[in-house]
Amino acid sequence: MKKTLIHSGLVVTKDFIGKYDIAVVGEHIQALKLPGEFSPADFDEVIDATGLHVMPGLVEPHVHFDAPFMGGKTDHDMLTGTKACAYGGITSVISFSNQSKGTSLIQNVKDWDDHNRGRAYVDWSMHGLIYDASERSISEIPELVKMGVPTYKCFTTYRHSGRLMDDDSMLQVLQKTAESGGMLMVHCEHDATCEYLTNKAIAQGHKEWIYHAVTRPAIAENMAIQRVVDLMKTVKAPAYIVHASTADSVRIVSEAQADGLPIHAETCTHYMMLTEDMLKGENGYLWICSPPLRKSHDLERLWNAANLGPIEVVSSDDAGLPSKMRKDLSEGCFNKVPNGMPGVEPRLTLLYTEGVMKKQIDLQKLVALTSTNPAKLFGLKNKGTLQPGADADICLFDPEIAWTMTASTLHMNTDFCPFEGKKVFGKAKTLLCRGEVVLRDYELSGSPSHGRRVFRKLED
Ligand SMILES: [Zn+2]
Structure with missing residues (x-):
């Protein structure tokens, strides 16, 4: 199974915020540790998240x-x-x-x-x-x-x-x-x-x-x-x-x-x-x-x-x-x-x-x-969290990038942006969906065969 290390980012979850490194093994999050505690040599890929917010x-x-x-x-x-x-x-x-x-x-x-x-x-x-x-x-x-x-x-x-x-x-x-x-x-x-x-x-x-x-x-x-x-x-x-x-x-x-x-x-x-x-x-x-x-x-x-x-x-x-x-x-x-x-x-x-x-x-x-x-x-178990064992669905968000939102700077299949011309900040830079990089350095890198249907069950 592929092992990926996301290091030096500011990890943001609903429950805590702080600098952590995240180890991903296969489709799941394996562990979070303080920066430097994992050895990069143990991983197939290391993604530098310096300056980025790492969120579910x-x-x-x-x-x-x-x-x-x-x-x-x-x-x-x-x-x-x-x-x-x-x-x-x-x-x-x-x-x-x-x-x-x-x-x-x-x-x-x-x-x-x-x-x-x-x-x-x-x-x-x-x-x-x-x-x-x-x-x-x-x-x-x-x-x-x-x-x-x-x-x-x-x-x-x-x-x-x-x-x-x-x-x-x-x-x-x-x-x-x-x-x-x-x-x-x-x-x-x-x-x-x-x-x-x-x-x-x-x-x-x-x-x-x-x-x-x-x-x-x-x-x-x-x-x-x-x-x-x-x-x-x-x-x-x-x-x-x-x-x-x-x-x-x-x-x-x-x-x-x-x-x-x-x-x-x-x-x-x-x-x-x-x-x-x-x-x-x-x-x-x-x-x-x-x-x-x-x-x-x-x-x-x-x-x-x-x-x-x-x-x-x-x-x-x-x-x-x-x-x-x-x-x-x-x-x-x-x-x-x-x-x-x-x-x-x-x-x-x-x-x-x-x-x-x-x-x-x-x-x-x-x-x-x-x-x-x-x-x-909505009963999406293993989603929306960075807890060990959860699906490795991870968004590396660049909070610094400034850009102008228009129909042409977005990637939607539309000719209209309701926020046309708006000066905005921040953008997803890299995105992992169950461990696979589907967006890399602001560009699509995934494949339409990766997405899987999630069977949902609501919590009691
Ligand atoms: Zn609706």
């Missing part, structure tokens, strides 16, 4: 690779998406197996699994996606959990496209979730409120992009989160609020946690760094996502919640589509723009630049939010 490879639990959309697909598939992951310091990514009406959750997972084998630079896993809360879908949940897919998402909105999960179904799904050891992920926006406001804006002749934010207000998200919390009081089962974006969302989740409910919340990089003002320009459609970008006081509260709780994870919700396609499909109106932005690669750099450098979070919190917490919450 990132875990990205929320992307939409290969998601079908109006005859097309999202920008990233497993191949291009995991390539962008490698550049972004990510060693494990969880996407969604897409359900269409009338199809089996189990079969979707099998199809997704078959389709993606041998097409990933880093390790990957999947969540179920319940568009169709039929009796069959609900009855399949225990088997889905046993297949290593213990998490699945539903929506409280998009009634028109048939995705809305009503309260009756959600109670049943929560019941099955409680029985089978799963966790329900919920996209929270109160559908009737959004529909009412959209219809009203359209009737008044509004087409401007900013009306996307006006018609999907904070109150709609807050109501939907509160609804999930209230349903959990009847059927107590683990739930995870995806992309919480409002100041009040974190208050509601905090209160629910204080009441003893097993609820968790993530936010996404764009909600922490961009406001709805992005929608006001001519190209505002490019920043349309749901929930929409919010106001500056929401951003402040999200940073605080990421630092002190209850936000446990920051994901990217990567879901870009080609800009021209988005514009064409919009027909110039805010409510027809396909939702979603790319973002899988810049997450680490952005959180470092805006979070660590501006002292909104520290380095250890950065690691917790981007690897340790999502690994634990």
